[in-house]
Amino acid sequence: MNSSLDNLFAQPGEHQGNFQFDSRVAGVFSDMIRRSVPGYGQIINTIGDFARRFATPGSQIYDLGCSLGAATLSIRRQIEGRGCRIIAIDNSEPMLSRCREHLDAYVSDTQVDLQLCDIRQVKIENASMVVLNFTLQFLPPEDRDTLMRTIWQGLNPGGVLVLSEKLRFEDQAIQSLLDEQHLDFKRANGYSELEISQKRSAIENVLVPDTLAVHRQRLANAGFSQVEPWFQCFNFVSMVAIK
Ligand SMILES: Nc1ncnc2c1ncn2[C@@H]1O[C@H](C[S@+](CC[C@H]([NH3+])C(=O)[O-])CC(=O)[O-])[C@@H](O)[C@H]1O
C-alpha cells in the first residue's frame, strides 16, 4: 500500500479530458481530498461518531462511493461487537483494491463487504446508516432522486443518512465569494494556479453540484422529514437526515 502526494495536474496540458477515478487518482486520493475539501478530516471522524450513535445490533451500514474506505474505517472503529455488517461500494477498481488493503491493515470483528458496482444498482435493506460522502455529486442529476428514494426505503425507522456534497449557490456574489475562499484553501495547501485551473476544467462536467435548496427538496420528496446541515465550510456541506 503506497500512497503519494497529489501532483497530477502540475504539468501544463496534463490530465486533459474529464476527471476519472483511475489508478493515478486512486494512488494520490488521500492527499488530494484532504488538500481539496475543507473539513474532510472532521467529517470522516464525525461519520464514525454518528455510527456509534445510530448503528443498531445486527443492522447494515452502507458506504456508497467508498473510495479508499476512509468513512468505512472510521465507522468500523466505533461499532465493534454489535454484529453489524458494512457494505462499501465503489465502481472504480483501483479505488476498491486500495480500499481492501487499507481495511486489511487493521483487525476488526465487523464484517465489511466490498462491492465493485454502480451505486445506482444497490439494494438497501435493514440499514441503520447510509453514507454518501461526496458521491451523489458525481451521479447524473436525473439519477439522484431515485437513489435517494432507494435509501429511504432501505433505512430502518430511526436510521440515519449522512450526505456530504460540494454546493452551488443561486446568488452570484455568494457563489464567487465561497468559490474564491475554496481556491484560497487549495492555494494554502500548496496547489499552484496551474494545478487548480487544470483540475477545475477536468471536474467541470463530472462533478455537478446542487444548491442546498435542491438537496432539501430531494430529501423531503424521498420521505425524510428531519434534515439538517451539521457542517459547512465555504461550498462544502455535510447533512444529516433521520428516517
Ligand atoms: N455511480 C457510481 N457508483 C459507484 N461509485 C461511484 C459512482 N460514481 C462515483 N463513484 C465513486 O465515488 C467516489 C467519490 S469520492 C468519495 C470519497 C469517499 N466517500 C470518502 O469518504 O473518502 C469524492 C470525491 O472524489 O470528491 C469515487 O471513488 C468514485 O469512484
Ligand SMILES: O=C(O)C(=O)Cc1ccccc1
Ligand atoms: O478539488 C476540488 O476542487 C473539489 O471540488 C473537490 C474534489 C476532491 C477530490 C476529487 C474531485 C473533487
